[in-house]
Amino acid sequence: MTQQAQSPRSTSDVVIIGSGIVGLACAWSALREGATVTVIDRDFEGDRASHGNAGGIAVTESTPISVNGLYMKALKWLFDPLGPLSLDWKHVPSALPWFMAFRRAGNKDRFREISLALARLNDRVYDDLIPMFTDIGAMETLYRRGALTVYETDDAFAADQREWAFKRELGVRWRAMSADEIRACEPSLAPVFRHGVFLDDWSHIGNPERLVTQLRERVRQLGATFVVGRVKLLDLADALAPAAVTDTGERVKGRRLVVATGAWSAALAESIGDRVLLDSERGYNTTLPAHGIGLSREVIFAERRFVATPLDIGVRIGGAAEFAGLTAPPNFRRSDALLALGKRFLPGIDDTGAVRWMGHRPATPDSLPVIGRSPRAPSVIYAFGHGHLGLTQSATTGALVADLLANRTPGIDLEPYSISRFRN
Ligand SMILES: Cc1cc2nc3c(=O)[nH]c(=O)nc-3n(C[C@H](O)[C@H](O)[C@H](O)COP(=O)(O)OP(=O)(O)OC[C@H]3O[C@@H](n4cnc5c(N)ncnc54)[C@H](O)[C@@H]3O)c2cc1C
Known part of the structure; x- marks a missing residue:
């Protein structure tokens, strides 16, 4: 997997650790500015x-997950073994500081600050994404058809009104839809939804994995060196050439x-x-390649906290938030529970050949990513923690990291995303 553009042992301008969508977007932006780039991953594919x-x-998602009033709902969900939220009790002691910070993030003033910071990123997403998608040939599978949030009950719709009004204040474009309008918009939905909210600026892509492959191949073509290795620490002893040190002792400078x-x-x-x-x-999610229904846009099922997206590779039904750490095996009964809901609300959907999946959202308690220089070492730049919005904010993160690499003042103030916020 190592490309020969330069020796992995030479010192690149930039070493990027991680080749998910965020690391690759950073690599793409840096390469376009003429930097020499090495990307390290423990397993590129x-x-x-x-x-x-x-x-x-999901550019309209500019409010944090932690919101006032969530705790009562969360408690109820925790007692439902296949509900939208679950916690492995063995994981609680190590996750306690995270949950305490999560609770603080729902505080009224903090909620507002976080929302403004999320909106600042989301507002520029298409400005950053479109050039990257155009360059890698992904524009044809960027479907700008909006998204539809649906509500089964008047109460749930009424309860969310304050948040919708606040989102409008943040610049999010949305319009309420009646039951008939929902039906006209997405005829495959069961006729049980009383209210809808149409989100004009949300879009979806054809296939997230293919996007990663397209971007990786473009990054390779632009001259990046790929090094396979599991990085275990950062070594800053040589200030001019800090190193990513792998578990086999290789130092990539x-x-x-x-x-x-x-x-x-x-x-x-x-490590620093x-x-x-x-x-x-x-x-968790399940992808249904032979679904047999017509769905034009992503649908968000508000009360049940799951989504259905019409990808090119099938309808993907998923959601859930499970806190069980990085090593516990997946509990695919969660995918099955979401699929059962999907079948209820998308009647007639065919699950032949269904593929189940679990993935790790990199979640901070305040829903803000970590983007910016290390306060300890300006040569180290962080670009992680995007939670539910890593695909959405990938190109924007890449552009901001490129600003830092070029010593330009980034287009937005990066203070809200600094790792320093976790000091206390
Ligand atoms: C069910 C689900 C649905 C989602 N839906 C959406 C959505 O609709 N829209 C959206 O914007 N976001 C969504 N997200 C979130 C999004 O997928 C993530 O935020 C995003 O993929 C994170 O990208 P990343 O590059 O930071 O991490 P990853 O994709 O996890 O990549 C991390 C990379 O780092 C490598 N790595 C890790 N440790 C090491 C090491 N020590 N040494 C070397 N390499 C290492 C890994 O191999 C991997 O390649 C969803 C997530 C889930 C789980």
């Missing part, structure tokens, strides 16, 4: 969050190191003394 996600360009290892990033940040609260928020 192995499974990762970026391969199996729902494919949504670059003038700058970018940590983009998704849900696995905390250990690398901690940067504390971060990052957990895996495990999500």
